[in-house]
Amino acid sequence: MHRSLLGKIxxxxxxxxxxxxxxxxxxSAEHHKRRIFSGIQPTGHLHAGNYFGAIxxxxxxxxxxxxxxxxxxxxxxxTMKHEPKELLKNNLACTASLLASGICPEKSVLFLQSSVSRxxxxxxxxxxxxxMARLGHLPQFKEKSALCGKEIPLGIFLYPVLQTAxxxxxxxTHVPVGEDQLPHIYLxxxxxxxxxxxxxxTFPRIEAMVEKSQSGRLRSLRNPEKKMSKSDPDPKSRINxxxxxxxxxxxxxKAITDFTSKVTYDPENRRGVxxxxxxxxxxxxxxxxxxxxxxxxxxxxxxxxxxxxxxIEYLTxxxxxxxxxxxxxxxxxxxLDNGACRAHSIxxxxxxxxxxxxxxxxx
Ligand code: TYM
Numbered sequence: 040m041h042r043s044l045l046g047k048i049x050x051x052x053x054x055x056x057x058x059x060x061x062x063x064x065x066x067s068a069e070h071h072k073r074r075i076f077s078g079i080q081p082t083g084h085l086h087a088g089n090y091f092g093a094i095x096x097x098x099x100x101x102x103x104x105x106x107x108x109x110x111x112x113x114x115x116x117x118t119m120k121h122e123p124k125e126l127l128k129n130n131l132a133c134t135a136s137l138l139a140s141g142i143c144p145e146k147s148v149l150f151l152q153s154s155v156s157r158x159x160x161x162x163x164x165x166x167x168x169x170x171m172a173r174l175g176h177l178p179q180f181k182e183k184s185a186l187c188g189k190e191i192p193l194g195i196f197l198y199p200v201l202q203t204a205x206x207x208x209x210x211x212t213h214v215p216v217g218e219d220q221l222p223h224i225y226l227x228x229x230x231x232x233x234x235x236x237x238x239x240x241t242f243p244r245i246e247a248m249v250e251k252s253q254s255g256r257l258r259s260l261r262n263p264e265k266k267m268s269k270s271d272p273d274p275k276s277r278i279n280x281x282x283x284x285x286x287x288x289x290x291x292x293k294a295i296t297d298f299t300s301k302v303t304y305d306p307e308n309r310r311g312v313x314x315x316x317x318x319x320x321x322x323x324x325x326x327x328x329x330x331x332x333x334x335x336x337x338x339x340x341x342x343x344x345x346x347x348x349x350x351i352e353y354l355t356x357x358x359x360x361x362x363x364x365x366x367x368x369x370x371x372x373x374x375l376d377n378g379a380c381r382a383h384s385i386x387x388x389x390x391x392x393x394x395x396x397x398x399x400x401x402x
Contacts, residue, residue, distance in 0.1 A: 075105050075248075076211035078112040078152065078202070080269070081126070081133035082119075084279040087350075088267035090140060091254035091321045092217030098141040100215065108148040108209050108382060109137065111375075114158060114201060118194035119183070134371050136280055139361035150378030152205065157386040161204035162197070164397055165230055168237070169200060173229075177222050203227045207234075207242050208386045215248040218256040219266055238396040241389075253306070253317035253327075260294040263310035278318070281358050284351045291315070291347035300338035304331050312339055315346045322353040 077097060079089060101107050111133050116126060130151060142149055152158055174180060174196055184191045199222075206214055206227050214224055224247040231242040249255045259265045261276040271277060275293050282290070296311040304327040306313040319330045334342050364371065394400040 073105060073213055074209060074211045075100055075107040075213045075215060076110075076206050076209045077107075077215050078110040078115070078205055079133065079137070080116045081111050081113055081129040082116050082121075083129070083269040084281055085133065085136045085140075086267055086269060086277040086279050087318065087321075088217065088257040088277065089269075090280055091257055092250065093215060094137065094140050094142070095254075096215045096248065096250060097147070101143060101146045102141075104146075107146070108150075108211070108385075109142060110150055110152045110205060110382070111137070112152040112202075112205065114152050115198060118192060118198050131368055131371055132365070134375060135361055135365045136357075138364050138371070138374065139357050140280065144374045144378065148378050148381045149374060150382045151375050154375070154379040155208075155382050155386050157208055157383075157390045158201065158204050160390060161208050161393060162201045164393060165200050165203050165207070165234075166197060168230060168233055169226075171196075173226070174199060177226070179219070179222070199223045199226050200230075203230050206245060207231055208389050209382075210243055210385075210389060211245060212243045213246050213248050217254075217266075218249050221247055221249065238393075241392060241396060252321075253313075254321055257317065258310060258314045260290060260311075260314065263295060263314055278350060278354075280354060281361055282354065283358075284347075284355070287350050287354070288344070288347040291343045291350070294343060294346075296339045296343075300340070302331050302334040302337065302339060302342045304328060312342075315339075315343065319346055319349050322349045 075097075077093060079085070079093065085094070097107065097109055111130055113126060113130055116129070134149065134151075137149065138144070177199055180196060180198070183195045187195070202223050203226060207230070214220075214227070216224065224245065228245050231245055235241055257267045259267050259271060259273075259276040260278070261271075261273050265271070265276075267277045269277070275290050278287060278290055294311060294315060296315070297309055299309065299312075302312065302316070303309065304313055304316050306317075313327070316327045316330050319325070320327050323330070325333070334345065337345070391400070
C-alpha cells in the first residue's frame with residue numbers, strides 16, 4: 040500500500056478512536072454527573088426528624104458544592120384536605136425554615152413545586168405507566184388512607200407518582216431522604232427503568248441517600264414505636280425547629296421512657312430513652328455511648344432536663360434566624376421566584392425530551 044495512503048488510514052483510525060473515546064468519556068461523565076434532588080411538604084411545622092433526617096444532609100451536600108435542587112412540595116400538601124390561606128402561610132414558613140437552617144439560595148436551587156407545571160405534566164405520563172396494584176401496596180398510602188375512611192382522595196394514591204415526576208424531571212441521580220421515603224424511591228427506580236426500556240435511555244440511575252445513623256428514622260417522643268411526624272395529632276410527640284425553650288423543656292419532660300432509671304442505650308428494648316440519647320448525639324456529634332457515660336450520674340428524669348438544654352442550645356440560632364427572615368416575605372418570595380426560574384430551565388428540557396420520546400410532540 041502507498042505510504043501516504045497508509046498514513047492517512049492510520050491517522051483517520053486514530054482520530055476516529057479519539058473521537059469515540061472522547062464521546063464515550065463525555066457520555067460517561069454525563070452518566071456519572073451527580074445531581075441531587077429532594078423535597079419537603081409544607082404542612083405544619085418542620086420538626087427534628089425532618090431536620091436531622093434530611094435538611095441537615097441537604098446543607099452538608101450544598102456546602103460541598105454539589106448540584107442540588109430542593110423543592111417545597113405544595114402539590115403534595117393538597118392531597119389531604121387543606122385551608123388555602125394556611126397553605127400559603129405554610130409555604131412561606133417552610134421556605135423561611137429551610138433558609139434559617141442554612142439552605143443557601145446561591146448554592147442550592149430552592150423553589151415551590153407548583154410554580155413549575157412540568158411536575159404535573161410528567162406525573163400524568165408516569166401515571167400511565169404504573170398500576171393500581173403497585174401503588175396500593177405502598178406503606179404510606181396504607182397509613183394515610185386508613186385515616187380517610189371510605190372517601191380516599193385519589194391524590195393520596197397518586198402521590199408517589201408525583202414524587203417520581205419531581206425526581207425524574209431534573210434527572211436526579213441522588214435523593215437524600217429519611218428512611219420512611221425508601222418505598223417511594225424504589226418506585227422511582229422502577230418507573231425510570233420502565234421508561235428507559237420503553238422509550239430509550241432518558242433517566243439516570245437513582246440512588247437514595249439515607250443516613251445510616253439514628254437520624255434516618257427519628258422516633259416520636261410519645262410513642263417510640265412510631266416515627267416523629269408532622270401529622271401526629273399529639274404535638275408533644277415532636278420537637279419543632281421553631282419551638283420556644285419552655286416548649287422544648289415541657290416536651291422533653293413529657294417524653295415517654297420506661298421503668299429503668301439508668302441512662303443506657305438500647306434502641307431495641309429501650310426505644311424511648313434511646314430517642315432522647317439520639318437527639319443529644321445528633322446535636323453534639325457525640326456517640327450514644329459517650330452520651331451515656333457522660334450522664335451516668337443522673338436518672339432518666341434528670342437526663343430529660345439535660346436533653347432539653349442541648350436541644351435549646353442547638354435550635355435557638357435557627358429559630359432566631361427564622362424570626363429575622365420571616366419579617367421579610369418579599370425576600371422569601373424573591374428566593375422562590377429565582378429558584379423557580381432555574382428549575383424551569385432544567386424541567387423544560389426534560390419535558391421536551393419526554394414529549395418527543397412518548398410521541399406527544401408534532402414539531
Ligand atoms: P416529608 O415532608 O414528610 O419529610 C421531609 C423529609 O424529612 C424526612 N423525615 C424524617 N427523617 C427521619 N426521621 C423522621 N422521623 C422523619 N420524618 C420525616 C423525610 O424522609 C423526608 O426526607 N414525600 C416526601 C416529600 C417529597 C420528596 C419528593 C422527597 C415529594 N417529592 C422528591 C424527595 C424527593 C415527604 O412527604 O417528605
